[in-house]
Amino acid sequence: MKVKVLLFGIARDIAGGAQQDVELDTGANVDALKKKLTGMFPRFNDLKSLMIAVNNEYAHGSTVLSESDEVAIIPPVSGG
Amino acid sequence: MIEIRETPLDVAEVTQAVTTPTAGGIDVFVGTVRNETRGKKVVRLEFEAYEKMALSEMEKILIRAREKWPIEKCAIVHRVGTLLPPDIAVVIAVSTPHRVASFEACRFIIDTLKETVPIWKKEIFEDGAEWVSAHP
Numbered sequence: 579m580k581v582k583v584l585l586f587g588i589a590r591d592i593a594g595g596a597q598q599d600v601e602l603d604t605g606a607n608v609d610a611l612k613k614k615l616t617g618m619f620p621r622f623n624d625l626k627s628l629m630i631a632v633n634n635e636y637a638h639g640s641t642v643l644s645e646s647d648e649v650a651i652i653p654p655v656s657g658g
Numbered sequence: 659m660i661e662i663r664e665t666p667l668d669v670a671e672v673t674q675a676v677t678t679p680t681a682g683g684i685d686v687f688v689g690t691v692r693n694e695t696r697g698k699k700v701v702r703l704e705f706e707a708y709e710k711m712a713l714s715e716m717e718k719i720l721i722r723a724r725e726k727w728p729i730e731k732c733a734i735v736h737r738v739g740t741l742l743p744p745d746i747a748v749v750i751a752v753s754t755p756h757r758v759a760s761f762e763a764c765r766f767i768i769d770t771l772k773e774t775v776p777i778w779k780k781e782i783f784e785d786g787a788e789w790v791s792a793h794p
Contacts, residue, residue, distance in 0.1 A: 626794045634714050635711075
């Protein structure tokens with residue numbers, strides 16, 4: 579399946595774009611996505627943290643993804 | 659009142675939004691753009707938000723704060739876009755019946771916002787740029 583991933587902040591700079599399509603096995607979870615992304619963009623490993631949001635909520639590694647989910651990479655936040 | 663705006667923030671407007679006759683105290687936190695970081699001159703900051711999620715995370719913070727303190731009204735307004743020192747980046751206001759709760763709740767809200775709300779800032783120096791807190 580193809581999951582559309584939104585990127586923000588330094589994650590967007592590293593990936594070179596605000597959106598990235600990622601090919602995953604059907605039924606893949608958030609941990610599988612993170613593994614795939616860090617393989618595609620090794621500089622993600624240098625970040626202090628790398629969270630994934632699914633449908634606007636922070637997701638656990640075991641959260642199962644589907645093509646219709648809104649998925650986003652949340653690099654370390656720095657608002658305020 | 660929970661908002662993300664591209665236009666300048668008005669402290670008086672946010673304070674007014676939490677003003678109520680049942681509150682005896684209002685605590686207001688104003689986060690501003692500092693002109694230096696670790697001795698380097700900051701030329702400007704660029705803020706961006708994952709807006710839909712940021713608003714929802716702010717809402718969650720206010721729900722948690724209301725569970726802990728007797729809040730009458732509270733507001734979070736955050737600015738995004740390009741800001742210069744000493745522009746206002748965020749205004750948080752909390753009204754409670756007595757002052758102690760407003761101090762504590764306001765501090766909890768800004769501290770939690772900095773940990774959970776998907777907003778990012780890039781510091782632009784005279785000789786480069788850096789996403790704040792991105793690296794260990």
